[in-house]
Amino acid sequence: MLIASIQPAGAVTIVLALVVVLALVYYLVATIFQLRKITNGLDEVIASVGEIVQKSAPVAAVVNDINANLDAGVDLLEGLLVQKAGLPDAVGLVEGLYPGAAAAGLRNFPDSTSVVAPRIGEVYTKGTLTLARLGREAPIAAANPAGPVLRNVEGGSLAARELYPDGRQTRPEKLPRSPVIGADAPVQYEQRDDIGAPRRRLPATAPSANDPNEA
Amino acid sequence: MILWWIGDAILLVAVIPVVVYLLKGVLDAATSIVPSVEKIASAAAAGSKDLDATALLLTTQDQVAKTVAGVAEYGGSLDVILDDAS
Numbered sequence: 001m002l003i004a005s006i007q008p009a010g011a012v013t014i015v016l017a018l019v020v021v022l023a024l025v026y027y028l029v030a031t032i033f034q035l036r037k038i039t040n041g042l043d044e045v046i047a048s049v050g051e052i053v054q055k056s057a058p059v060a061a062v063v064n065d066i067n068a069n070l071d072a073g074v075d076l077l078e079g080l081l082v083q084k085a086g087l088p089d090a091v092g093l094v095e096g097l098y099p100g101a102a103a104a105g106l107r108n109f110p111d112s113t114s115v116v117a118p119r120i121g122e123v124y125t126k127g128t129l130t131l132a133r134l135g136r137e138a139p140i141a142a143a144n145p146a147g148p149v150l151r152n153v154e155g156g157s158l159a160a161r162e163l164y165p166d167g168r169q170t171r172p173e174k175l176p177r178s179p180v181i182g183a184d185a186p187v188q189y190e191q192r193d194d195i196g197a198p199r200r201r202l203p204a205t206a207p208s209a210n211d212p213n214e215a
Numbered sequence: 216m217i218l219w220w221i222g223d224a225i226l227l228v229a230v231i232p233v234v235v236y237l238l239k240g241v242l243d244a245a246t247s248i249v250p251s252v253e254k255i256a257s258a259a260a261a262g263s264k265d266l267d268a269t270a271l272l273l274t275t276q277d278q279v280a281k282t283v284a285g286v287a288e289y290g291g292s293l294d295v296i297l298d299d300a301s
Contacts, residue, residue, distance in 0.1 A: 009216060
């Protein structure tokens with residue numbers, strides 16, 4: 001009765017409205033499902049980020065402590081180097097070990113940037129030559145660098161000691177061997193006959209007239 | 216009655232396509248976010264796993280402290296052994 005009374009235009013309107021509602025339902029429900037996936041994904045992200053924050057929390061303090069210790073070590077070594085070698089030689093040594101590092105200078109010595117770094121061979125000539133002669137010839141030494149090793153590997157310590165001679169040689173190269181004694185000794189000594197016997201008396205002689213003790 | 220039909224035509228030709236277009240745009244946007252979120256989640260998990268090694272920093276810290284202490288003692292000995300430059 002009611003449907004029969006609806007005009008065709010009204011029926012079309014109802015159908016179109018129903019189509020709109022169905023489209024809304026379909027797309028909105030699909031959107032809701034996607035948003036739920038996003039929510040779940042973000043939950044995982046938040047959990048992982050929380051772990052990252054938790055794990056990286058002590059990093060700053062630990063790294064700062066490590067840097068502080070390393071700074072102290074650098075200060076110590078720089079100070080010791082400058083104290084022992086002097087600022088120019090220290091800069092030269094650093095430049096010799098790390099070419100180009102002299103431009104940056106030593107951290108605790110601002111004047112080091114203006115120091116003209118000497119060549120290391122000119123700084124430590126004597127000591128380096130000594131060390132070079134103990135080992136393979138360094139380029140700064142006079143001999144051919146391609147030559148044989150001057151240092152005796154087996155008697156290396158003796159070679160080093162001979163550089164600093166003692167007033168009295170207390171460490172001869174070869175000590176006399178201790179004698180082997182006993183029944184199995186390679187050298188058997190003949191037993192003396194007078195051991196244990198009365199002391200032998202020399203024959204008495206007449207004192208001379210000129211002997212002052214007999215006066 | 217003619218106006219009613221005109222309204223139905225507008226609803227069919229204009230309103231429904233616009234509604235569908237807009238809703239589909241929202242759905243596509245929401246759908247495109249999901250892979251990005253999944254990638255972010257996997258990256259965050261990998262980053263968290265990479266930071267498992269930060270515990271070793273405590274060992275490094277201890278070793279550095281001991282090394283610097285040894286260097287300090289060695290430096291003290293060198294200070295005694297070697298003469299000053301000046």
